[in-house]
Amino acid sequence: MFKSIAVIAVGTLLFGALNLCTAQEQEPILIKFSHVADEKTPKGQGALLFKQLVDQRLAGKVRVEVYPASSLFGDDNELQALADDKVQLLAPSLAKFEKYTKQLQVFDLPFLFDDLEAVNRFQKRAKGRQLLRSMEASNIIGLAYWHNGMKQLSATKALQVPTDAAGLKFRIQPSSVLEAQFYQVGATPVAMPFAEAFDALKSGKVQGAENPWSNIYSKQLYTVQPFITETNHGVLDYMLVSNQRFWFSIPHAIRSELEGIIDEVSFEVNRQSEEANLADRQRVQASGRSQIISLSDEQRAAWRAAMQPVWQQFEADIGAETVKAAQTVNRKSRN
Numbered sequence: 001m002f003k004s005i006a007v008i009a010v011g012t013l014l015f016g017a018l019n020l021c022t023a024q025e026q027e028p029i030l031i032k033f034s035h036v037a038d039e040k041t042p043k044g045q046g047a048l049l050f051k052q053l054v055d056q057r058l059a060g061k062v063r064v065e066v067y068p069a070s071s072l073f074g075d076d077n078e079l080q081a082l083a084d085d086k087v088q089l090l091a092p093s094l095a096k097f098e099k100y101t102k103q104l105q106v107f108d109l110p111f112l113f114d115d116l117e118a119v120n121r122f123q124k125r126a127k128g129r130q131l132l133r134s135m136e137a138s139n140i141i142g143l144a145y146w147h148n149g150m151k152q153l154s155a156t157k158a159l160q161v162p163t164d165a166a167g168l169k170f171r172i173q174p175s176s177v178l179e180a181q182f183y184q185v186g187a188t189p190v191a192m193p194f195a196e197a198f199d200a201l202k203s204g205k206v207q208g209a210e211n212p213w214s215n216i217y218s219k220q221l222y223t224v225q226p227f228i229t230e231t232n233h234g235v236l237d238y239m240l241v242s243n244q245r246f247w248f249s250i251p252h253a254i255r256s257e258l259e260g261i262i263d264e265v266s267f268e269v270n271r272q273s274e275e276a277n278l279a280d281r282q283r284v285q286a287s288g289r290s291q292i293i294s295l296s297d298e299q300r301a302a303w304r305a306a307m308q309p310v311w312q313q314f315e316a317d318i319g320a321e322t323v324k325a326a327q328t329v330n331r332k333s334r335n
């Protein structure tokens with residue numbers, strides 16, 4: 001009797017010690033963060049800051065590896081890699097989620113948001129928050145919005161009025177709205193991954209593109225685009241996303257800490273993005289490689305009138321209520 005009690009006691013002790021060892025030796029949770037932008041862009045800096053804060057606050061519990069500039073996965077396979085749990089964090093531009101939800105196409109509608117502050121207001125309001133959850137059926141959870149900036153049109157010729165774009169080919173992200181936007185001005189849109197944009201512009205496969213200043217500068221697009229028209233016609237922002245099953249498999253206390261870090265990083269990215277884009281605009285201007293064209297109010301109104309029919313074309317897909325909610329965020333109310 002005493003012998004068997006002793007055996008049980010020793011066994012329990014051994015089991016406890018073994019559990020302790022396993023807990024102590026447990027590998028940290030690995031988060032691979034892959035993205036397609038340069039490290040010096042708002043997204044690139046955000047990814048690095050996320051890693052830095054996780055290293056400081058969750059050392060031994062979570063390990064982050066950042067893969068910028070399509071070095072692990074690119075536009076054409078990163079969302080599949082997320083689904084397959086080969087990568088755990090991505091920040092694709094909002095134009096790249098069309099396969100999973102049509103609702104996010106609201107961000108691609110040309111001339112919908114007057115500026116980045118308006119985009120910010122929309123993202124913070126109920127509708128914007130709700131859109132973070134719009135891909136749950138595809139096991140994608142939206143964790144935050146990150147700004148890049150407003151897009152500018154660049155080309156091999158000066159674009160002052162919409163008819164100047166007619167007959168040119170423009171590289172676009174894979175978005176039906178962006179496709180329709182270029183058809184509206186008589187141009188031909190060509191969808192391709194971001195990593196291919198520079199070569200396509202350099203070789204003449206396409207003659208134009210639309211990008212925020214940070215991407216124009218960091219990808220050296222200005223060296224192969226002699227004219228950049230400051231249209232601010234649309235926004236290029238990101239959604240920080242994870243695989244929902246993976247995200248909720250993280251123990252609650254660690255996940256809460258990660259979500260706090262994401263809030264902090266998002267605040268920083270969004271606070272600095274406009275300034276970063278302005279600094280890159282200055283760098284492009286100082287390079288003398290590309291002429292920056294400013295539009296008069298009339299010229300901008302002409303671009304707006306040419307592209308705006310796209311809203312109606314996509315309103316049913318996106319949801320009239322979402323388009324309407326976005327329209328209310330501009331300071332100057334019109335339409």
Ligand code: SIN
Pocket residue numbers: 036037091092093148173193194211215236
């Ligand atoms: C990015 O900034 O992530 C790339 C956007 C693009 O494909 O134009």
